[in-house]
Amino acid sequence: MKKNIVAKIYVILIMLYLYVPIAVLMLMGFNKSRYNSMPFEFSLEWYRALISNTTLQKAALNSVVLAFVTGIICVILATLFILGERYTSNKLKLIFNSVSMMPMSIPWLIMGLSLLLLIRFFALSKSMFFVTAGHVVISLPYSLLVLKARVNSMDKSLEEMSASLGANAFTTFKRITFPAISPAMIAGGFLSFMISFDNFAISYFLMPAGVSTLPIEIQSSIKFGFTPEINAVSTIIICVSLICLAVVGLIMGFSFKTIFGGNSK
Amino acid sequence: MNTDKRQAITFPAIITLFVFAVFPLLIMLFNSFQNDDGTVGFTISNYLKFFSKTTYLKLTGRTIFNSLIVTIISLIISYPLAYIMAKKLKGLKNIVMVLIIIPFFTNQLVRVYSWLIFLQDGGILESILNSTGILNGPIGILYTKTAVIIGLVHAFFPYMVITIYMALERMDNSLIEVSASLGASAFTTFTKVIFPISMPGVISGIMLVFVPCLGSFVEPRILGGVNGTVIGTVIEDQFFEIYGWNFGAAIAFILLAMVLISMAAISKLGKRYDI
Numbered sequence: 021m022k023k024n025i026v027a028k029i030y031v032i033l034i035m036l037y038l039y040v041p042i043a044v045l046m047l048m049g050f051n052k053s054r055y056n057s058m059p060f061e062f063s064l065e066w067y068r069a070l071i072s073n074t075t076l077q078k079a080a081l082n083s084v085v086l087a088f089v090t091g092i093i094c095v096i097l098a099t100l101f102i103l104g105e106r107y108t109s110n111k112l113k114l115i116f117n118s119v120s121m122m123p124m125s126i127p128w129l130i131m132g133l134s135l136l137l138l139i140r141f142f143a144l145s146k147s148m149f150f151v152t153a154g155h156v157v158i159s160l161p162y163s164l165l166v167l168k169a170r171v172n173s174m175d176k177s178l179e180e181m182s183a184s185l186g187a188n189a190f191t192t193f194k195r196i197t198f199p200a201i202s203p204a205m206i207a208g209g210f211l212s213f214m215i216s217f218d219n220f221a222i223s224y225f226l227m228p229a230g231v232s233t234l235p236i237e238i239q240s241s242i243k244f245g246f247t248p249e250i251n252a253v254s255t256i257i258i259c260v261s262l263i264c265l266a267v268v269g270l271i272m273g274f275s276f277k278t279i280f281g282g283n284s285k
Numbered sequence: 286m287n288t289d290k291r292q293a294i295t296f297p298a299i300i301t302l303f304v305f306a307v308f309p310l311l312i313m314l315f316n317s318f319q320n321d322d323g324t325v326g327f328t329i330s331n332y333l334k335f336f337s338k339t340t341y342l343k344l345t346g347r348t349i350f351n352s353l354i355v356t357i358i359s360l361i362i363s364y365p366l367a368y369i370m371a372k373k374l375k376g377l378k379n380i381v382m383v384l385i386i387i388p389f390f391t392n393q394l395v396r397v398y399s400w401l402i403f404l405q406d407g408g409i410l411e412s413i414l415n416s417t418g419i420l421n422g423p424i425g426i427l428y429t430k431t432a433v434i435i436g437l438v439h440a441f442f443p444y445m446v447i448t449i450y451m452a453l454e455r456m457d458n459s460l461i462e463v464s465a466s467l468g469a470s471a472f473t474t475f476t477k478v479i480f481p482i483s484m485p486g487v488i489s490g491i492m493l494v495f496v497p498c499l500g501s502f503v504e505p506r507i508l509g510g511v512n513g514t515v516i517g518t519v520i521e522d523q524f525f526e527i528y529g530w531n532f533g534a535a536i537a538f539i540l541l542a543m544v545l546i547s548m549a550a551i552s553k554l555g556k557r558y559d560i
Contacts, residue, residue, distance in 0.1 A: 024373060027369045027373045027374075030365060030366065030369060031366065031369055031370075031374070031377075031381060034362065034366050035381075035384055037439065038384070038385075038388055038439070038443075039384075040403070041396070041399035041400050041402070041403040041439075042388075042391065042395070042396065042399045044399065044402060044403050044409050045395070045398065045399035045402055045403075048402055096297075097297050097298040097301060098298065100294040100295065100297055100298060101294075101295045101297075101298035101299070103294060104291060104292050104293065104294035104295035104296075105292070105295050107291040107292040108292045108295065112292075116295065116299060119299065119302050119303070119306075119307065120298065120299075120302060122302070122306060122307075123302075123306050125496065125544070125548060126310075126500075126541065126544065127497065127499070127500025127501075127517070127540065127541075127544065128500075129500050129502050129517055129520060129521070129537070129540075130310075130313075130500065130537050130540065130541055131306065131309075133313070133520065133524055133533065133534075133537060134309035134310050134312065134313040134537070135305065135309050136524065137309060137312050137313050137316050137530070137534060138305075138308065138309040138312050140530070141312045141315075141316075153301070153304075153305040154305065156301060156305070157301065157302060157305045157306045160298065160301075160302070189291075214390050217392075218390070218391075218392045218393060220392075220393055220394050220503060221502075221503070225524070234392075235392060235393070235394040238392075238394040238395065238398055239394055239503075239507075242398060242401065242507055250398070251402075254392070254395040254398060254399070257391075257392050257395055258391050258392070258395060261390045261391055261392065262387070262390075264390070265386075265387065265390045
């Protein structure tokens with residue numbers, strides 16, 4: 021009994037370590053002091069300031085659009101890859117696997133600056149095209165992981181049966197494959213969206229001058245002096261991430277239920 | 286024949302990865318053998334510069350040392366938590382799991398920034414410590430190595446909790462009972478039964494903490510200031526402050542080599558426990 025209490029206290033301490041700084045940050049968004057200092061005085065000043073801060077609004081829009089485009093591209097690439105990969109030889113599969121998971125193990129710092137060097141090598145200029153390409157490369161593994169789990173557990177014979185009954189490849193995909201993997205596609209897309217939305221390193225290296233995303237705005241506010249609205253922005257970012265996470269959780273949970281329900285019939 | 290046609294749909298992803306991930310790394314390799322002073326031609330001077338200056342070697346040592354410390358602290362705090370989650374918590378387990386996962390999906394910059402506010406002089410931690418009498422005066426923890434370690438552990442230890450938890454969860458509880466009924470003390474049961482079984486989780490946890498730590502630059506820069514210099518921040522400086530791009534490319538490759546070597550070493554260690 022005593023042991024259990026010690027265990028619970030331990031868990032609570034770890035949770036405090038994980039969450040207290042973030043809670044303080046959120047709280048400070050409602051503090052009047054512009055230097056996040058005590059004593060605490062409630063104010064909505066910084067949220068109000070946000071309404072008139074067009075720089076931050078533009079950055080937020082950029083973040084969302086970039087993450088959205090990245091998510092869509094990642095889902096398309098990942099779906100095609102995972103479906104096609106089943107027909108490749110084992111040797112090729114091994115190569116494909118290590119290439120596709122590579123951006124997960126290489127520090128993003130290196131991925132970002134190698135793309136920067138690529139741009140310079142061909143004497144091109146920084147553009148949103150390369151930022152998106154960078155975001156796609158680092159977010160793709162996450163979409164792949166989610167989709168792979170789903171496709172590997174899928175019954176391949178259904179597709180074969182559909183083909184043997186005379187359906188063409190497109191019809192088979194539309195009628196059989198797509199309904200089975202669409203929840204994983206949505207979840208994978210959200211996951212890639214989140215990775216891109218949160219990414220700092222790639223954007224930092226590749227963003228054209230004058231364009232920014234929310235993480236870049238936070239970094240520059242830390243570097244060049246505090247913008248007190250940043251606390252408010254951070255709170256909003258956390259909420260966006262939480263909503264995305266909840267959506268992924270709901271979809272995956274829901275899909276698992278439907279899968280099991282379908283199988284038991 | 287039919288098989289060949291179907292595997293063609295992997296090409297868009299593979300081409301994207303080759304063009305925007307593999308190829309840029311090759312260009313980086315090429316750049317690392319070019320001089321920054323404008324002279325053209327193959328040179329190993331960047332690598333010579335790195336390995337001949339004690340500053341850079343010290344920095345490499347410090348980066349590895351930092352990552353080691355972060356990994357050890359993460360292991361020490363993660364293992365008990367994973368064990369409690371796997372064996373002690375019943376219904377609460379899922380809630381704790383979600384709480385461990387959420388920080389993965391909160392922005393890295395936001396998290397670092399939250400530590401900055403929390404630890405700063407005149408910040409909330411200082412006023413708490415002062416009011417309880419533990420501290421008298423300014424806290425002075427921000428812009429030290431301690432702050433960097435605190436931030437990095439915070440960023441990476443949840444990975445380790447999850448991998449260890451998964452290993453412990455799979456473990457058959459009766460093994461513990463058998464060990465105890467055969468007269469083993471709790472300590473012996475842990476060292477001879479529980480810990481070896483959880484080893485694959487510990488190893489993947491070490492991989493997921495140590496490796497990204499080597500390449501970190503945001504936490505050291507923001508929380509460590511001048512005391513936070515590691516390889517990652519030096520590379521950043523080469524590109525944004527000093528404009529020694531080719532030298533920067535060489536350091537980036539050295540970092541990449543460190544990452545790959547440690548990954549290989551850790552997974553070799555893991556093979557021993559994979560049955």
